[in-house]
Structures are given as C-alpha cells and as structure tokens.
Amino acid sequence: MGEIFLKMEKVTKIFPGVKALDEINLEVETGEIHVLLGENGAGKSTLIKILTGLYQPDGGSIYIKGDAVKSNSPQQALAAGIVPIYQELNLIQELDVTENIFMGREIKKIERFGILDREKMENRTKEILTELNQNISPTALIQDLGVGKQQMVEIGKALSVDVNLLILDEPTSALGKDEVKELFRTMRHLKEKGVTIIFISHKLDEVKEIGDRVTVLRDGKYISTKNIADVSEDDLVREMVGRDIKNQFPKVKIEKGAEALRVKNLSRAGVVNNVSLRAYRGKVLGIAGLVGSGRTELVRTIIGADRKDSGEIYIHGQKVEINHPKDALKYGMVLLTEDRKNQGLFLDQTVEFNCTSANLNKYKQNVLLDLTRQKEDTVGLIRSLQIKTPSTQTKVKQLSGGNQQKVVIGKWLNTEADIFIFDEPTRGIDVGAKVEVYNVINELTNRGVAVIMVSSELPEILGISDHILVISEGKVTAEFEAEEATQEKIMSAATINGGINNAV
Ligand SMILES: Nc1ncnc2c1ncn2[C@@H]1O[C@H](COP(=O)(O)OP(=O)(O)OP(=O)(O)O)[C@@H](O)[C@H]1O
Ligand SMILES: [Mg+2]
CATH class of the missing domain: 3.40.50.300 (P-loop containing nucleotide triphosphate hydrolases)
Structure with missing residues (x-):
C-alpha cells in the first residue's frame, strides 16, 4: 500500500x-x-x-x-x-x-x-x-x-x-x-x-x-x-x-394514441435548422445527439423560451402560436429543463412551494390557498418519486443535487400538462432513482401523455424511447423505430455534418 x-x-x-x-x-x-x-x-x-x-x-x-x-x-x-x-x-x-x-x-x-x-x-x-x-x-x-x-x-x-x-x-x-x-x-x-x-x-x-x-x-x-x-x-x-436492480430500463409499451404535437419546419438561425417532428399520446419520442448539437435549443424553441424564425406548431391537430413558455403551458405542454439551478427551481423556497408552484390555480379557494391539499399533494410526490427530504417545508437548496432534480420533475407532474418534454431527465441521478424516473415516464404515457425525451445517454434513449430522432448541427439526420436503432447507428447519424431534411 x-x-x-x-x-x-x-x-x-x-x-x-x-x-x-x-x-x-x-x-x-x-x-x-x-x-x-x-x-x-x-x-x-x-x-x-x-x-x-x-x-x-x-x-x-x-x-x-x-x-x-x-x-x-x-x-x-x-x-x-x-x-x-x-x-x-x-x-x-x-x-x-x-x-x-x-x-x-x-x-x-x-x-x-x-x-x-x-x-x-x-x-x-x-x-x-x-x-x-x-x-x-x-x-x-x-x-x-x-x-x-x-x-x-x-x-x-x-x-x-x-x-x-x-x-x-x-x-x-x-x-x-x-x-x-x-x-x-x-x-x-x-x-x-x-x-x-x-x-x-x-x-x-x-x-x-x-x-x-x-x-x-x-x-x-x-x-x-x-x-x-x-x-x-x-x-x-x-x-x-443494498439490493440488486434487475431491470435498469423498465419500459412499458402503450398503444399509440392521437397526435399530440406536430412541429413543422421549425428554424432558429444558427441553432435549429428546419426540424419537423411528431409526438403521439402514449409514446416516447427520444431525441439523441451530441452535446451542443442543438437539442436543447430545439426544445426551447418549441415551448417558446427562445424565438423561432420560422415554422409551425400544432397541438392536438390545431395550429397554435407559442411565443412564451406560458403559452405552451396553456396548451398543456411543459419543458423540464436540464438546468435546474437557473430555470427549474426556487432554491430558497420549500419542497412544497416548488412542487405546487406551477399549478397554484388548483389550490385557490377564493383568495386563499388550500394548504391541506398542497401538503397532501407534496407528500404524494415525495412518496412516488422517493424524494429524500426531512419534510415538505425543507428548503430545496438543502437537498442533495439528485433530489433537487426529482423536485423539478414533481413540480411538472403536478400539472394538467399532457405533453412533457424532458431535457436530460436523469442527469445527476443515481441508478436506483433513474428507474423511478423511468417509471414516472411509463405512468405518464399510460395516462395518455405524449413524452419527448432529450438525452445524451444512449442506453437510456434505446431503453425508454419508442421512436428516435437524431440531431446534428441543428438538423434531423436520422429517424428510427426503437427496435431498429443501435448505439452505432445513432452515433454515426449524430456525427453527420449538415444533415438531411426529414419528411413528415
Ligand atoms: N446545507 C444543508 N442543510 C441541510 N441538509 C443538508 C445540507 N446539505 C446536505 N444536506 C442533506 O444531507 C444529506 C446528504 O446530502 P449530500 O448533498 O451530501 O448528498 P450527495 O451524496 O452528494 O447526493 P447527490 O448524488 O444527489 O449529489 C441529504 O439528506 C441532504 O438533504
Ligand atoms: Mg452531491
């Protein structure tokens, strides 16, 4: 030694x-x-x-x-x-x-x-x-x-x-x-x-x-x-x-439902180049690509956090104008960001505040908030996501990094949204908790939600998606059904320069 x-x-x-x-x-x-x-x-x-x-x-x-x-x-x-x-x-x-x-x-x-x-x-x-x-x-x-x-x-x-x-x-x-x-x-x-x-x-x-x-x-x-x-x-x-984890990717297949989101020829100068995609109820659309390929910019543009230069968005078949994430929320579409410190959380607020802040309308009784119900819902989320916190009143900044990530997920689960976009949902999350996040995604698709998942982890993309898009330099360079995709196919599409137009 x-x-x-x-x-x-x-x-x-x-x-x-x-x-x-x-x-x-x-x-x-x-x-x-x-x-x-x-x-x-x-x-x-x-x-x-x-x-x-x-x-x-x-x-x-x-x-x-x-x-x-x-x-x-x-x-x-x-x-x-x-x-x-x-x-x-x-x-x-x-x-x-x-x-x-x-x-x-x-x-x-x-x-x-x-x-x-x-x-x-x-x-x-x-x-x-x-x-x-x-x-x-x-x-x-x-x-x-x-x-x-x-x-x-x-x-x-x-x-x-x-x-x-x-x-x-x-x-x-x-x-x-x-x-x-x-x-x-x-x-x-x-x-x-x-x-x-x-x-x-x-x-x-x-x-x-x-x-x-x-x-x-x-x-x-x-x-x-x-x-x-x-x-x-x-x-x-x-x-x-302290135990074996048998199945790291517990994917549940759900029948394909109606089209929930359609993005047509979306562009934003320099980062998103003429992207088209569709997401369906009950299904997970995985978006793969290298870090810096424009995946985050794409989903930010879809929900109106960044301005688009051109392109159309349809929600449940209706053409909509989305200029701000609030518009997206109004149509039931939310983005769970990769950057929890700057965008996802109020660090100085409690777990309960964060879990209920996206949906305060739900708790309004005249001018007061229904505190009992807020607490009950928060306890429910702590249980289902296994958030490790001493109480509902603990400030989020006192939680460990991974548990903060779970609070972000809890916050958006507690809304009526039916189109969920996850950007790197398991970043910083341990192996056991990853499985919990996948179970949450399964539960969402089972409820008829359409899920889009941006991820850099290829096993996760392959294990959890139904359909996969690969982005390189802001463009869609390949599309696969999950069954036909492999790590090699995805990696080679992720490193194509320029890319192709996908036809939708
Ligand atoms: N400043 C603090 N005040 C109160 N509790 C805290 C504080 N910092 C950490 N904790 C608690 O101490 C425990 C250990 O947290 P720590 O951040 O060390 O975990 P970790 O192993 O780094 O986890 P992760 O993988 O999620 O980063 C957790 O229960 C956390 O909530
Ligand atoms: Mg830590």
Missing part, C-alpha cells in the same frame, strides 16, 4: 432533521484516483465540503499525510493544495473566462499598486485551456458558453493553482463525450505527476474506466472500500443501493 495522503476518521455531520454523515471513514492514497460512490443524498458532497473546510464536522478527525487538521477553512484547505470543483458551478456569469479563472488570485503588474496584469492572465488562461484541448476564448463571457464549456472552465480554474488533491464532484454530468475524454486525459496526466484525485460520478462505466479504488456510502454510512479492478458494475450497484 502506498503513502496515505488523506485519512478521514469517524466523520459525522448533522443537519436539522438529517444525519448526513454517520462516522464515515475514508482513506485515500497519494497519486490514486479514488471514487466516492453513493445514491443521491448518501452524503458524498457533504463529506467533500467538510474536507474543504466549507462545513465544520460534528465529530471525527481529518489527517493530511498523517498530520491532524485542527481547524479547517477553505483558505487552509487551498493552502494545503486541496482544490475542489463542486457539483454546482460557481462561475460568475457576467464575467469573462480569464476573470473567473483568476478570481481572488489576480496577477498584479506591480504588487504594491493594484494594477492587474491582464495580458499575463489571459496568456495563462489560454495555456490552461489549450492543455485541456479546449478552444475557448479567454475573453468569452461565461453566460455565452454552454454548460459543458462552463464546466471545462471550472476545471481550468482548479488547474491554475498548485494542486495536491483535486476533488471532482460530478464533473462529467454536463460534459459531452469528447470533453469527458479530455478530462480523463488530464486526470491521468495529473495522476502521473503525483496528484491525488477524488472523483464523484453516478456513471458506473466512467468509474470503472478511470478509478483505482472506490469507497461506497449509503444513507450517510460507510459501506466499503474496494479495488475497482476487483468489482463489476453490478457489484457497485448492489453496494450502493
């Missing part, structure tokens, strides 16, 4: 109503890639935040290279070369890439005067991004970059300091295939240089590919530490959830 870089011993953390960590042990060797695995709410992010001094533990000890860490703070952790990339992106949208990378550590021209050496910082930024093989301009504003590119900037920011222990909390959930490849290449490179890495991901294939050892947490408790070479993906699932 190599030198132990980090040892956490019997670490405990209690939040009001939850014991997030119950005497957790973690031992990480110098220069290894150590995976932390566990279901949503298992305590992974909390353990990291204690290690980086963001939270103070209620018990236990931390040792770095054998020395006990007495009082920990983010500054101290950084000084010890412990650099975290948190699950939530922490970039400032209005600033550019260079400003974000050097935030708080600006390079000065002359130290005594506060004059910044912009040129030096830009050059260094360029170097770091080139090392990551990212063609991102140092002067681009963060808000103009997609989520995947933003994540690469976060990673660049972490690499801009001297790092001994790099912590990556679900860095890949927003990344495309090529970006993941670059990240893994960088991780291996850092490892060769002796950097220790803690890696958190719900994607077991990635865990198998990149990890050396894995520690599993379940419900705030330490379960095991193993060599990754010695365990299968099924073993990992069993350790995480």
